[in-house]
Each structure stands twice: as C-alpha cells, then as structure tokens.
Amino acid sequence: MTPLPSDDDVLAPYDAVLLVSFGGPEAPDEVMPFLRRVTAGRDVPEERLLDVAAHYDHFGGRSPINDQNRALVAALTDEIARRGSDVPVLWGNRNSDPFLADTLRAARAEGLLRLCVVLTSAYSSYSSCRQYRENLAAATEELGVAAADLVIDKVRPYAVHPGFVAVNTEALVEAIADLPENGDASTRLLFVTHSVPEAMDDTSGPGDGEGNLYVDQHLRVGALVAEGLRERTGRDLQHELVFCSRSGSPRTPWLEPDVNDRITELAAEGVTTVVVAPIGFVSDHMEVVNDLDREARATAERLGVRFVRVPTAGTHPVFVETLVDLVEERAAEARGEVVLPAHADSGDLRPSVCDAGCCPNLREALPALCGRD
Ligand SMILES: CC1=C(CCC(=O)O)c2cc3nc(cc4[nH]c(cc5[nH]c(cc1n2)c(C)c5CCC(=O)O)c(CCC(=O)O)c4C)C(CCC(=O)O)=C3C
C-alpha cells in the first residue's frame, strides 16, 4: 500500500498525480482495434483508417507513445521525490491499455482518492482538453458509486507556461546549431501542430470568448519561441504555423496549410531549408515520427529541401520540472492559497477549472470533470 502524503507534503492535499494520455497500439494486432476506438462514432472514412494503420505498420505495429509516457511517469516520480514528496504518479489512457477506468479502480483500491491530473496535451480545444475531461467522467461513471469518494482535479492548460516555451526554445537552439547562419534568409521555421476541424478551433476557449484559442495559443508559443531564439543566438528566422495529421471527411474543413503542401510551396519560392518544430505535441509519438519524420521529410527531400526536425519536450528536465510546478500550483489552489501562476505573456491564462461550455463537444453534450459544467 502506497503511503499517503503528510499534511506538509508540497503536493498536499493530493494522494497521487494522474498522467492522462491518448494511448497507442503496442503490437500489430492492436492497431485496428485502437483505430476503431479512436474514431468510434466519428466521421472518419474507412480508407483513412487503413491508411493510418499503414503508418503503424512502418513501425512494427508499435506506437512510441506508451513507452514515452512510461519514461515520463518515471521522470515525474523522481522529480517529485527530489522535492521531498512520495506522492506516486499513476497513468491512464483514452484509447489503449492502461485505460483510465482501470487506473482509477486500482488507485481507489489503494486508498488514493485525491488525484491531480496532468494531460499530455498543452493546448485548449475539444480534442486536447474537454474530451479528456469527458473521458475522466466516463471512467468514474464506469466505477459507479464506488467512485463517489474520488476527488479529481486537473492542472491548467500549460502551452503558454514559460517552462514549456523554454524547453521548446532550447530544443530549437540546439537543433539549428549546426546550420550555417548565412543560410538563414532561405530557411523557414515551421511550427507544427495537429490539424483539427475548423469548427473545433472556432469554438475553442471559454464559452463567452472569441473562439480560436487553439490556434491563438500556438501562435503565442511560436512567437515566444522565435523571440527566445533571437535573444539566445541573435538569429532571426521567418516562421509560421502549419498543420499535420488531418483526418475526417474531405468535405469538412480542417486547419490548413498542411505541412507537406506548405513545404512544396516554399520550395517553389526558393526556400532551401525547413526547420520543423512540433510545438503542438509533448512527445515524439506517431504523428511526429510518421507524419513529420517520414512523410514531411520525404516531401522535402524529393524537392531538394533540407529538413531539420526539432525534438519535442519528451522527458527534458525543464519540462518535467514545469509539470511538477503545475501540480504544486494546483495543490496550493486546492489548499485555498493565493496562487500567482507562471505565465509567459500577458495574454489569455486559462483556469485549472474550465469554464462552463468551453471547448464544447459539437456532436453531443456529455458530462465532463474538472469544469464548471
Ligand atoms: C488535437 C489533437 C491532438 C493533440 C492533443 C493530444 O495529444 O490529445 C491529437 C493527438 C494524437 N492523435 C493521435 C492519433 C490519432 N488521432 C486521430 C484522429 C483525430 N485526432 C484529432 C485531434 C488531435 N489528436 C482529431 C480531431 C481527430 C479526428 C477524429 C476524432 O475526433 O477523434 C486518429 C484516427 C485516425 C486518423 O488519423 O484519421 C489517430 C490514430 C495520437 C497517438 C499517436 C500515437 O499512436 O503515437 C495522438 C497523441
């Protein structure tokens, strides 16, 4: 049985941290069941599923995402111990084993009743925030009345946290250290994230807000990273935001431009190097190693364009410290203390308890935890 934290624990009142992630297959026979789970009830054509299954086949049917989360759990556990706490780090997924409901059941059986959730997704949108909150509600529902004594809080969206900006800046500085500066005029820095339906971006953010918070947060992070690069190295790269991993029906508009289309246009304009920085993701999972390292790299190489890919946050110590800082911040908030959240610009700071109606589910209204609705 895991010991419960004492009252002077930096993470009190929490008994455990719960890392919540997307999940991925780990063997060839898990690929199609995983894809059907991901797209259940959604408008994703069968050919797209077979196409995506082929991505996983290139990697032996195993996505890197679960191993990356195992490494993150270990790193978070070490960092928490370094701060003098023995609060354990649990892990549950939306789409693959270990499923959230199983993790919650096991936590409860061990007497871990007060959990602080960290999502492996930094940005605000239905897919990257509310859907995980719905998954938490569904998982507690699955446990039935037994879950009534569980407290589940969540750290706030952390894209515009100075630590997340710093780790992405650091990775960029290192990735281009070997590129000669006299080529910077013909180099383009492409910040990349997962495309989502335009309607999902339009409604992202607080219900009474302007929407488009998903894209807005990426633009802020990109601008801050490019500014950090300038400050650190004096180098000024032209930059823009592009998208990868579009799915859904071709008739539904999704965020564009696609990274491959944009590289093709840039090649025609005389760009000779693209630096691809996937700031929308926190680890080098399948959307990164396939959609960027295989597909976008092949597009660039076919056109004679040099392709440099910047690593994601992964288990970088600054990222791990940032996540534990966020848990400490959430714990202080739960204890009723006045909290001054670290934020990298004066723009939109999202609360840890989501507004009613924010980042709505446009298909059906479902219960969601960690919010006012
Ligand atoms: C915003 C966002 C993130 C970032 C935030 C976060 O991390 O949560 C993200 C991450 C990921 N997306 C992933 C994989 C997939 N996403 C799909 C489909 C979709 N993603 C969407 C959005 C996002 N997705 C959407 C709107 C769809 C359409 C269907 C639906 O509304 O659900 C599909 C279905 C097939 C297809 O691609 O068409 C797959 C296989 C993996 C796992 C990679 C691995 O295995 O290593 C990860 C981390």
Ligand SMILES: [Fe+2]
């Ligand atoms: Fe996705």
